[in-house]
Amino acid sequence: MDINLITNILYMTIITGTPILFVALGELVCEKSGVLNLGQEGMMLMGAVFGFIVAYHTESLLLGFTFAMIAGVLMSLLFGVISMHLNANQVATGLALTIFGSGLSAFVGIDYIGKGLEGLSKSNIPLLSDIPVLGKILFSHDILVYISIMLAAVLYYFFKNTRAGLIVKAVGESPESSEAIGLPVLKVRYLAILFGGAMAGLAGAYLSLVITPLWADNMTAGRGWIALALVVFASWRVERAIIGAYLFGFMSIMHLILQGFGVSISSNLLATLPYVVTIVVLVFLSKNQARIKLFAPVSLGKPFHSNR
Amino acid sequence: MLRSSLKKLCSSLVFVSLIASVSANVAVANEAKKPLKVGFVYVGPTGDAGWTYAHDNGRKYMEEKLGNKVTTTFVESVAEGADSERVIKQLARSGHGLIFTTSFGYMNPTLKVAKRFPNVKFEHSTGYKRAKNVGTYFDRAYEGRYLAGVTAGLMTKSNILGYVASFAIPEVIRGINAFTLGALSVNPDVKVKVVWVSTWYDPGKERSAAETMILQGADVLTQHTDSPGVINAAEAKGVYAIGYNSDMSVYGPNAHLTAIVHNWGPLYTAKAQAVIDGTWKSENVWDGLAENALDLSPFNPVIPQAIQDQINAVKAAIKSGSLHPFAGPIREQSGAIKIAAGKVIPVGDLMGMNWYVKGVDGKLPH
Incomplete structure (x- = not known):
């Protein structure tokens, strides 16, 4: 393998990992507040289709991404109303949201299948992108890659050092106690859910506007589920979600690269690599049960009846 | 009270959207006196620029050729398996005299339904039963x-496809x-790299697969998947690609050399005519270039005229x-x-x- 190939592999790793990172970060915040939203795939698809439609008609990618986030937010609002106000089972509601999203997005997108548009261009960071090897891998991406990394950093700080982060965690640990000390449990959870929706919508649009600038039915192809699993295996920690997302991206690319090299391992076996390696590594990282308990939101997925 | 009715509303919304997306878009055209009703079951959306799109073009061709002798109905995006049996x-x-089921996975459902409706004729694509x-x-x-392959073999510079x-x-x-054989016939130094993506349709993955092969030196790509992801990648990286199922040149005006396109129209017309005439019989049709069942889409002008002529000569030889x-x-x-x-x-x-022929790189998965 020459250095150019390695550079390109790592470059593609980051691009492949980015949508998964967005979804995982959104769901991580949501789960930290004690809400399990299995509707990621549905929200991503809605983001992907609305982002594409808006960008196609307005020729503005910025508007496309904005409307993708709005679509994701509206979907998550639906989830919020049903699971928070009507106190429906979160697992069932989330699953319904995924089915609803994949159906509705296919319906809305019928006229847009087979249309193309100009994708998001890469923005090289001046000076830094001229560094050999590292410059290409880290500093010549599209703007959303940088945003996803910054977002991860902000969330890391948010949960570690801010009072607001502490409130989200408290609500996820014990909503009853939180309410007793006067925290607005429902409001916090709603905000977390809506944030999750916005991130899923953005991730969907990253697929339909950046990676392959086109809309296709069910184009997320299970990435929402991967991100969901990632949050759990990352034991609800931001830094591990980053590792997981990029590791998954890296293994997805290696599965294809190794085939091109004619490695004599069955491609079916290679295709399982991203899943196996990501899970094994993250399980290994979080093998300490006591520490997992520290980070797992205790009231995750449990319905909460406000007494106010 | 309000809560339960809201819940009902939500669940019915989910239900309605499911119906709308999975089994919707039934179109009926050309009402006339007792025409033959011909039904089509598609696995994808008619706008997929791929497999289903080609079948739907065949349907339109038949409608045009037979005029008011037929009416057609199609159901798109029908999942293979139990769902398809219900649709068929x-x-x-509902009175269809001839039904085309256009995906491999419809094989058993088609046979099952056919047993219950002995007077209806069925045509199943890609199956063997x-x-x-x-x-x-x-x-x-x-x-x-x-x-x-001939096209790729003549257009490649790196000799890696x-x-x-x-x-x-x-x-x-x-x-x-x-x-591979086509490429080797004009360029004995060529190697074909194959990447299996284990999906028919994942634009993101197809594109990544194409990009990894470009990294490894491939300068003409082709695909046996259904999305334009490969053409997309080739266009972005400045290499060539050959499409499949339908003309995909809109996705890569510079990259797209040509595409292998199915041409189901003549067959569909002949089959419908045979049912109308009462001469239809169960058989296995396997038509090729000679019968016009498939063709290449128009060449990209970047292919030099001499090479275009050479490809056309090979085509003529296969036809004859x-x-x-x-x-x-x-x-x-x-x-x-x-x-x-x-x-x-x-x-x-x-x-x-x-088994792989010599010239293919890599190992065949089993």
């Missing part, structure tokens, strides 16, 4: 693959081998029968002779192909 049954029950009222049909896509493949089934392996893509000598990957010189591959070998 519904079409049979027939019954008294069920025929099968497919095109010799490998002839197009061979031409694509890339092939994005879905699943290791005979149909796909046959395509890879035909493509003087050239068979799988005529010996054909060597296996190991170099051993599989088909001796002067012989043509037996049909059984062609239908159940599970």
